[in-house]
Amino acid sequence: MQTVATIFSGNLRKNAKKVSNFTNWTRTIISTAGDIKRGPLPNYVAEEPDGPQIKTNIPGPRSLALKKELSYIQNSDAVVFFTDYDRSQGNYIADADGNLLLDLYMQIASLPLGYNHPRLHQALRDEHNAALFVNRPALAAYPPQQWIARVKSALMTLAPPGLNCVQTMSCGSCSVEYCQKSMFMLHQRRERGGLPPTDEEMQSCLINEPPGCPDLCILSFTNGLHGRTMGALSMTHAKWFHKLDSPQPKWPIAQFPKIRYPLHEFERENNAEVEKSLAEVEELIEKFNKLGRQVVGICIEPIQGEGGDNMATPYFYRALQRISKKYNISFMLDEIQTGCGGTGKMWAHEHFNLDEPPDLVSFSKKMLTGGFYFREHHMPQEPGRIFNTWVGDPSKVIMLEEVAKVIYEQDLLKQVEETGKYLISSLEEAQERFPNMLSRARGLGTFAAIDFKDAESRDYFIHKARNKGINTGGSGEKSLRFRPALILQKKHVNIFLDTLYSVVSDMK
Template identity: 25%
Template sequence: PKTHDIIEKHAKYTLTTYGRPPVVFTHGKGSYLYDVGHREYLDFTAGIAVNALGHSDPEVARILFDQAKQVVHLSNLYYNIFFSNSGTEANEGALKFARKVAKVTAKPGQENDKFGVVSFKNGFHGRSMGALSATPNPKYQKPFLPLVPGFAHAPFNDVEAVDQYVTEETCAVIVEPIQGEGGINVASEDFLKKLRSRCDEVGALLIYDEIQCGLGRTGKLWAHQHFSHECTPDILTMAKPLANGFPIGAIMITDKVAEKIAIGDHGTTFGGNPLGCAVASSVFRRINNPEFLDNVNQIGEHFKEQLKSIQSPLIKEVRSKGMILGMEFKVDPAPLVALARERGLLIITAANNTVRFVPALNISKPEIDQGISILKQAIAVFEDRAMNVEA
């Protein structure tokens, strides 16, 4: 009754832009969350790859407290990195920078023609108008048509199609080295190399959206570091885990891009605030530690093997890189999310019938094993119900 009352009261004052489950969390600790009924949940979502160091991290809390006693807000005055409040804002800024660079580097007479942006099917870059235009999902785009002109959507990992889509009129290519919401799809090295070389040929910028797959999630600081230097981007966007849940995003750019950006080309009120930056500095330092990243690799490998050990005719494939994992099913796994939650495990779906696992990066092997045990129980019920429907 208490949960129902809170949800009912909340619903009167908030927009229904999310399909929310019937649970109200009160607090968390490490990889666990607790609801108003004092029930414990093992969290395999980490706020959708946000709480990289778990819930209620003591150092994050201390830094927020200490910084709040000093300076809460200043301004955004940094070099070669632009701070924002979210991943969507970071991608919007990256797209703006790309169009500005194209304006000043295009061949004479082509300044107004070089504005095209190429993104990829099953990609996700945000919900504001520019980022949404780069997110080719009809579910997200249809209610807001027409979108920003100049965007083309190419097949992901298709080397042969790159030349067709990336042309002299392209100012930027934006891609996730590992698609998160798209179903945990890992880009091939040949694909990223081709994007890099083609961008160089036509004078376009290569933008890597590492908002979900970056900052240690794959066992390296950046997901693209799994590939050769021939895949290096011009712009890198980050957000989700950067401050372990405190709102902050960032755009990192090369010198050749930075020198084309002038005073007044972009701005933000709250981006780069001292609270967010203080926490981000601590989180970044802790993640960018060889021992921490080695542990992410080891735990991620253990997690992958545990997922692969689950036997079910409904499971099609397990895909992963470090601690971003996906289990693709032959049927829609949405009911499995509720079945797992009822048993004390939090999971989320992604595109293409995939369940996404993005827990805290410091989760332990015993916690992984506990979650796998619950997942097996939930899959058994899910499988039984699916088979009964077919019968």
């Protein structure tokens, strides 16, 4: 039986012969489409290889050829290599050239159970799920009848303590932007004393004018990353290419504490750095409020996952929440990278012993779906305020439901905690052996990082390690970051350590 894709690509090839001026690159793409393997889904098992298998340089010739083809359609400069997802398994990623790498990066922190977990394939094959995979519903208007049960089974099972409301979204950036919108809406509802908006507000907002479009702000921190779309960019301060050429509002940006390591040697200095940042937060809130540009919320990552794996003390986060209470503003934690178990707890902010639940917690990546948890007072009062066509995808929530079951059945949070301790202690040993090259080993669970002496050394290591079968990623200016799946074990850490010692020993 022919698939739709087979018929479509076949028709393209047949019709292309009739067009005399059909471009060379289009012919190349069509021929590539004809090479795509089709057939029944593989019968995956929960086994993985014993170690990396390297056959070519990475990226290899097949990946380079595909990257060149893609460049005719879109900018492909960010592509590392093309992946063979059929052959990827567990903690290992396979590329288009037959190489197999231990993946400590996991699709930029996005796969909770590694590649091709059998439970997820089982959910995909379950005929009871088929209609929700085939018919992607407009959830905000036409949710499926089993939607509430799915949300409770998946999202509410994993919810941060004390947060009983959740809204699904499609990605991390839109999750953050709707959190922003929720903060603005709550503030204005309080300003109106709970009354509905006036006619003037409803009309003026349509032309981007006050009072319907008030001049409100959200405070964020240096080196933070909260997304790459326009609203989320207003709080993103990690790298220039995220923001260049995009108009942005002038909102308050406080200095994230610059923590020194090892922690026990710099306790006094770190405490002073934290207090300095907290004082600046209050000064900025006061300053903007006096200018009539009301600060309505604070947004921060528990660990700055893109801006350098920067961490602060639990006290810092407790104090930030108290500042938000003092000024009656929202306290938002962006857990898009840190959520779903990577730190050894389901949510990184659980390490902080906050006085009460945060107002909003955004999520995506390992949660497979985007969205945010929120406290009841952030519930919209009018229909359509938090709305788009899909607001998520039931198929991703079905997958997350299985992820939640596996996490609890296999006690994966405990495994992450134990593997993480081993990883970080091993990184500390490595920096003692190579003090001129490595420093600042840090992390929670397997959400970890270590610094190289400079960006060039870090990037050189990533390249050499990849060609030895280890896939990793960078963070900030010179950090190497670890974003493995929850199923990472000590044996995998040892494979990485062999490569770390081998490569760094040859570096100057």
